[in-house]
Structures are given as C-alpha cells and as structure tokens.
Amino acid sequence: MRLQGKTALITAAGQGIGKAAALAMAAEGATVWATDVNGELLKAYEGVANVHTAVLNVLDKAAIQQQVAAMTKIDIVFNCAGFVHNGTILEAKDEDWEFAFNLNARAQYWMIQAVLPKMLAQGGGSIINMASVCSSVRGLPNRFIYGASKAAVIGLTKSVAADYVAQGIRCNCICPGTVDTPSLHDRINSYDDPVQARKNFIARQPMGRLAQAHEIAPIVVFLASDESVFATGNAYMVDGGMTI
Secondary structure, three states: OOOOOOEEEEOOOOOHHHHHHHHHHHHOOOEEEEEEOOHHHHHHHOOOOOEEEEEOOOOOHHHHHHHHHOOOOOOEEEEOOOOOOOEOHHHOOHHHHHHHHHHHHHHHHHHHHHHHHHHHHHOOEEEEEEOOOEOOOEOOOOEHHHHHHHHHHHHHHHHHHHHHHHHOEEEEEEEEOOEEOHHHHHHHHOOOOHHHHHHHHHHOOOOOOOEEHHHHHHHHHHHHOHHHOOOOOOEEEEOOOOOO
C-alpha cells in the first residue's frame, strides 16, 4: 500500500487517464477525491473503496477553492483536465486559444495556488500535472494550440518546483503519447474517415499501438508516492517511444 494514509485530489477523473489514476491510487490505499465536470461519469465510482466524488468545473476558480477548503488534508493533486484542439496556426481561432490555455494551463495554476497553503502547512505534498509529448518536447502536426498550451504546463511545473523545492513540495508532470481514451475516440470520429484517422494515430507510435489509460496510471502513482521523494521539476515521457 504505497499511498496508505495519503489523500489525493484528481480532476477529470470521470474517464480516461484520470479515472485510471484514481482507481490505481485508491488500490494503493489513498483516500481519493475523484472530481469531474460531468457528474454522470462519477456514478461509476459507486461502491469503490476509498473513493469520494465531487462535481468540479476547473474553469471556475471559486469552485476549485471551495473544493480544496472542504478537504481536511491534501497530500497529492493530479491536474488531469484538458482539451485537444486540432489545426495549424493558420486555422487557429482566438476563442480556441483562450479556452485551451484556460483549461490546460490556467486551471492548473488555480488548483496549485489553492492547494499549496495546505500542503505547506502539512510539510509537503506531491503535485502532478498533465502535460503531453506534444509540447516543448516535440512538435506534432495540426496541434498548434494544444502543443503551445502543454508547453506552458511544463514551464508552470518547473517554476512551482523551483520555488518550493526546499519546502517539501514536489511538482512534476507527465507527457503521454497517444492514449486510447474516450477523448481520442471523439477526435477520431470527428474526421471524415475515422478508420484512416485511427490508423494515422497508431502509425505515429513506434510501438505500433496506442497506449491504454491503465498503462499511464503507474507513473502517476509513482510520482504520488514516497518512492519519488527526490524527484521534482521533471517532465516524464510515457510515449511509447515517440521521443527516442
């Protein structure tokens, strides 16, 4: 039980990587607060040991503050909420840029700002942010807005880590490759030829397949646990070889 006695707060835990991470943390003994903007998705946690649920819109700063205030302790935060926009810079729209940076980066900034006082008072904590291999790590076609916003997440992560490294706070981010999630299914189905689109996503993975959400969860558990006590400010590639 690597997370016994720890309390974790996870955003976008209704499906995909967020859900896989919530279940993995709970299995390791953590008390998990699984949050999502979609309350219907959270019903899947009914009867799951160690998991509490709450509807949370991370685009609402006050709602984040209320959720954090309602928790007596927070040892782990996994900022998982995000959105992927398609297109090049010539196809980008200002409203899409604003939405992406609000959800992919600003929401993480708000969450970290809300939880830090509690973590500092407790003497430490682990913050895990969802970035992407598509970021400052690697440029991918037709991901202009997404790549820019996830590059911001890496910078945000390193800045928080640098400011609080001597105060027991660890801040890291994970950079997945292409993961077979409901979000990806939505993107694939938006193409004129979904079958070919899926083949294209698979083709950019050197392993020749998409990752599964449960294959990303172990790195989240590792970063949440004391096994990674000397690790901070890092961007961890979990990309099936995309950055070899």
